[in-house]
Amino acid sequence: MATRNGLFWAFLGLLCLPATAQAVELASHRAAYRLSLAEGGDGAVTSVRGGLVMEWKKACDGWxxxxxxxxxxxxxxxxxxxxxxxxxxxxxxxxxxxxxxMRSFDNGKPAEEFRGEASLPESGGDGRAEFSVPPGKSVALPAGTLFPTRHIKALIAAAERGESFVSVPVFDGSGLDALSNVSAVIGRNWPGEAGRPAAWTMNLAYHKFTDYSEEPEFQLSFRLRADGVTDDITLDYGQFVLHGTLDELEQLPAPTCD
Structure with a gap:
């Protein structure tokens, strides 16, 4: 992946138009995945046993x-x-x-905790994330930044348009370094069939926003359905690689809103 400058990243952020992504209809669901050690890494980790549970649920005012x-x-x-x-x-x-x-635990002991709120102006200018934990910390969000649900919608919209590459700044709130340049390569597609939506392979590379080196900090790949459900997940941490196999999928009811 070539080294990029800030203006180039900001320009690519304009490729995902809000109106297009808003048309994407996500499914409220809860998905459980079985984690195992995949090929790759430096061999220091020899076995893995665990799981990943993800829930996306429509609320009356958001997700x-x-x-x-x-x-x-x-x-x-x-x-x-x-x-x-x-x-x-x-x-x-x-x-x-x-x-x-966000809270994390190492060997059962509390390790990190982050909480806060982020906002982006309707005008499309710069935004800001303000942390309540740790208190007094903030992160500037450049124009074109997307939040996670908006990012998923943008990837699906790009795939439906037949695009193969999307790169945007994304802030997910997972820490003080949670602003990343995320480059997505959209690959193989499976056309929708009766009772099964279309799907595409997604390969995402995460770079620190201030770091334009060729090596990503983290890599993630998965198969993404047109309704937002993912499976066949691979999480590449560099030193070791995890694979997530979809074990259970539950559709969640729509909210009752006045």
Whole structure:
């Protein structure tokens, strides 16, 4: 991946038009995945057992989401270790507000906690994320930044238009460094069939927003359905790679709104 400058990233952020992404209809659902160790990494991690649960639910004024990833891992050298991260958020229907909360645990002990709110101006200018935990911290959000639900909609909309590459700044609230340049390569597609929506392979590379080096900080790939459900997930942390297999999928009811 070539080194890029800030103006180029900002320009690419304009490729996903709000009106187009708003037309995407996501399904309220809860999905459970079984985690296992995949090929790749440096061999330091020898085994993994765990799971990932993700929930996306339509609310009357936006979308709520929650995720929990937990696993135990064995190492070639040293004792086994465990990791547990829990994330929840609310994102407005207008794509301009995000409330977020994240807690992580290493070997059962609290490790990190982040909470706060982020906003983007309707005019499309710069926004800001304000943290209540840790207090007094904030992150500037450049024009064109997307929040997670809006980003998923943008990827689906781009895939439906037949595009193969989307790159935008994304803020998900997972920490003080949660603003990333996210480059998505859209690959193979499965046309929709009776009772089954269309789907596409997505390969995402996450770079720190201020770092334009060729090597991403994190890589993620999955098959994304037109209704927002994902399966066949691969999480590449560099030192080790995890694979998530969809075990259970539950459709959640639509909200009752006045």
């Amino acid at each position: 709520t989401s929650s995720q929990r990833l937990a696993f135990q891992a064995g190492q070639a050298e040293g004792p086994p270790f465990s990791y547990d991260v829990r994330f929840s958020s609310w994102e407005s229907d207008t794509d301009d507000r995000l409330h977020f909360s």
